[in-house]
Amino acid sequence: MEIVLTAERTLMSNYHGALFLGFMSCAPKNTVPSKLFFSLICPSVKVEKGKALIAPYGTRKIEAALVESGFDVAIVPPDRIGKYIKNVKIVGITTNDPLGLGPASTTFAGKYGLVKEESYNAYCFRELLKKIKKKSDAKIVVGGAGAWQLADEKTMEKFGIDVLILGEGEEIAPKIFRRILEGEDLKGIFNGEIVERTPIIRGATIGGLVEIARGCGRGCKFCQPTLQKLRNRPLEDILKEVEINAKINKFVTLHAEDVLRYKADRFRVNEEEVLKLFSLASRICKVGISHFSLASVASAERVVGEISTILGIPSKERPWLAGQTGIESGSAKIVKEHMHGKVLPFKAEEWCDVVEQAFGICSDNNWVPCATLIIGFPGENEEDVLKTVELLDRLKNYKSIIVPLFFVPLSDMKGQKPFTSEDLRPYHWFLLRRCWEHDVKWLRYLAKEYLTKMPMISRIFMLKFIEGAIREGEKRLKELIEISTHQIP
Numbered sequence: 001m002e003i004v005l006t007a008e009r010t011l012m013s014n015y016h017g018a019l020f021l022g023f024m025s026c027a028p029k030n031t032v033p034s035k036l037f038f039s040l041i042c043p044s045v046k047v048e049k050g051k052a053l054i055a056p057y058g059t060r061k062i063e064a065a066l067v068e069s070g071f072d073v074a075i076v077p078p079d080r081i082g083k084y085i086k087n088v089k090i091v092g093i094t095t096n097d098p099l100g101l102g103p104a105s106t107t108f109a110g111k112y113g114l115v116k117e118e119s120y121n122a123y124c125f126r127e128l129l130k131k132i133k134k135k136s137d138a139k140i141v142v143g144g145a146g147a148w149q150l151a152d153e154k155t156m157e158k159f160g161i162d163v164l165i166l167g168e169g170e171e172i173a174p175k176i177f178r179r180i181l182e183g184e185d186l187k188g189i190f191n192g193e194i195v196e197r198t199p200i201i202r203g204a205t206i207g208g209l210v211e212i213a214r215g216c217g218r219g220c221k222f223c224q225p226t227l228q229k230l231r232n233r234p235l236e237d238i239l240k241e242v243e244i245n246a247k248i249n250k251f252v253t254l255h256a257e258d259v260l261r262y263k264a265d266r267f268r269v270n271e272e273e274v275l276k277l278f279s280l281a282s283r284i285c286k287v288g289i290s291h292f293s294l295a296s297v298a299s300a301e302r303v304v305g306e307i308s309t310i311l312g313i314p315s316k317e318r319p320w321l322a323g324q325t326g327i328e329s330g331s332a333k334i335v336k337e338h339m340h341g342k343v344l345p346f347k348a349e350e351w352c353d354v355v356e357q358a359f360g361i362c363s364d365n366n367w368v369p370c371a372t373l374i375i376g377f378p379g380e381n382e383e384d385v386l387k388t389v390e391l392l393d394r395l396k397n398y399k400s401i402i403v404p405l406f407f408v409p410l411s412d413m414k415g416q417k418p419f420t421s422e423d424l425r426p427y428h429w430f431l432l433r434r435c436w437e438h439d440v441k442w443l444r445y446l447a448k449e450y451l452t453k454m455p456m457i458s459r460i461f462m463l464k465f466i467e468g469a470i471r472e473g474e475k476r477l478k479e480l481i482e483i484s485t486h487q488i489p
Contacts, residue, residue, distance in 0.1 A: 003071055003088060003092065004085050004090070004091050004092070004138075005074070005075045005092040005093075005094070006076050006081050006128070008078065008093070008094075008096070008124040008128050009044070009127070010124050011095075011096055012079075012206070014043075016455065017207075018451060020370065021041060021462075023104060024037075024042070024120070025097075026102065026104035026105040027119060028109040028117035029117055029119065029120050029123050030115075040457065040461045041462065044077050044079050045077055050074065050083070051075055052076060052077050052203075054203070054204045054205060054206055055075045055206065056094050056205065057201070057206065057209040059092075060203060061201060063075055063203070064170075064198075064199035065170040065174055066173065068174075068199050078128045081131065081135070082135045085132060085135055089180065090177055090181070091138045091140050093128065093140065095125055095142055095150075096144055096145050096146045097125075097145075098121070098146050099122055099149040100119035102146065103408045104403070104405060105119040105122065106406050106408055106420075107406045109122075110122070112406070112420040112421060113406075126159075129160060140161050140163070141162065141163040141165065142161050143164070143165035143166075143169045147164055147165060151166060162186065163180075163187060163190065166191050167192030167193075168193065169192050170192075170195045195214075197233075198214075201244060202244075203244065203248075204244060204245045204248035207253045208251045209255050210241040210245060211238075211256065212232070212233055212254050212259065213233060214228070214230075214256075215229050215230045215231050215257070216258065216261075218257075218339070220328075221413050222339075222377075222409070222411055222413050230264070232263045235277060238254075239284070242285065243284055246284050246285035251286035251287070252284075252286070253290050254289050257291055260293065260303060260304075261293065262274050262277055267296075267344040269296055274303055278310050282310055282311055288323075289321065292367075294327070294354060294355050295358070297358040297362060298354045298361065301361045304362070307365075308321065308366055313366050314366045319366065319449050320367065320399070321366065322367070322370055323367065323368075324370050324371075325369045325372075326342070326371060327373055327391070328342070329374065329377065329380075329384065329387075330352050330387040331387045331388065332348045332349045332352075336348040337379060338378075352387075352390075355391060355394075355395070356391075356395060359398040359400060363399060368446065369400045370400070370401045372403050372405050373402060373404045375404050375406055375419060375424075376418075376419025376423060376428075377407050378407075382425070382427045385428060388431060392431075395438070396441070399442050399445065401442060402435050402438050404431065404435045407419040444466070447463060447466050448463065
């Protein structure tokens with residue numbers, strides 16, 4: 001075998017089927033001792049004949065592209081990779097947040113975050129590269145959503161990375177791998193090509209992830225996918241991948257930047273196609289979702305209700321359906337300036353009403369928004385932040401989690417200054433405090449319901465951990481606010 005694919009350890013876990021626990025990889029490494037984290041929260045994927053039974057969706061896509069091009073490929077978990085790479089020619093690595101520079105990691109961990117400690121995902125990436133360089137002379141090719149963090153010659157040299165692929169890799173990866181296997185001493189950064197139809201995965205994925213669409217087109221300046229044209233996958237391709245996952249995972253997570261816009265007419269939800277997708281997929285196995293847009297929810301209340309009915313929600317086994325979404329700001333000024341398409345088909349001035357209406361629809365249909373806010377947009381002032389606080393007050397009675405994240409200059413805003421913990425002002429701390437109060441209120445309810453799928457020991461540990469984290473978080477928040485207040489001139 002000439003090619004082995006792998007990923008950083010935090011990506012090579014199914015988190016006991018509780019996929020949202022994966023966000024704990026963005027937390028400071030000292031939050032949970034390593035042995036407990038990797039055994040009880042983030043156990044490694046199972047293997048069969050040395051190959052991973054489940055793997056990150058992006059890794060599966062590259063595997064499929066390489067297999068279709070005639071290559072012999074194996075996906076191996078990072079904790080077992082030393083046994084399989086001694087004689088391989090290429091090791092391909094999928095990475096999501098290799099330096100801990102993503103919005104969640106920079107908010108809570110690292111030199112810019114609230115806790116000055118390396119995040120688990122950054123630690124795991126660094127350890128993986130050390131292990132590979134120690135065990136093999138293979139060419140190292142890295143890609144994935146976090147590859148942008150490594151796009152620097154000095155950084156690549158530091159980690160021993162030969163080739164870095166930015167963007168979509170299904171078309172370019174086979175070309176690069178072939179050149180290397182033909183003896184070319186290939187090095188450098190390569191940009192992927194936009195792919196119109198992606199290959200069918202060959203094995204099950206982490207979280208049962210199945211992509212239904214790629215891109216978004218809403219045009220939020222800080223988000224790469226929203227600047228890309230929305231490309232819907234053929235229904236037959238999606239259902240094939242659902243069947244592949246059903247054999248191992250027994251469930252799937254339909255993935256898009258907004259699952260409600262599958263085959264949409266621009267920003268108008270295509271009710272017939274969305275309901276057809278959910279209906280057919282749910283006949284194969286249990287179905288969940290990754291992301292949805294609040295604007296789509298507000299414009300298509302009937303579809304939200306129909307999806308809940310199709311999926312049998314609520315039930316004893318599944319009391320609710322959770323998905324990620326973005327609020328980002330309660331300021332119409334910020335919405336207009338940085339994410340004017342986010343609110344379509346509504347107007348920027350209506351955004352706060354749209355958000356509350358969408359939360360209400362979610363509540364009525366047993367959907368739980370896991371929403372983000374962004375702190376520190378360029379041009380943001382105290383009035384903008386306080387408008388976001390006012391919006392939070394309107395959402396306090398809706399079951400949800402709202403996570404504040406520091407602004408990271410990505411995509412069209414990559415030349416801007418990132419927001420750090422040193423930039424926090426009293427009004428920012430006021431917003432953080434309100435988010436904390438909101439989340440603590442709902443976290444206990446959600447945790448008990450969400451963690452039922454975990455093994456008993458892991459579930460007991462997680463519930464105790466959450467209670468301890470709430471107490472410790474309250475203490476640390478008070479300390480940080482006190483320190484910050486004294487430091488601000």
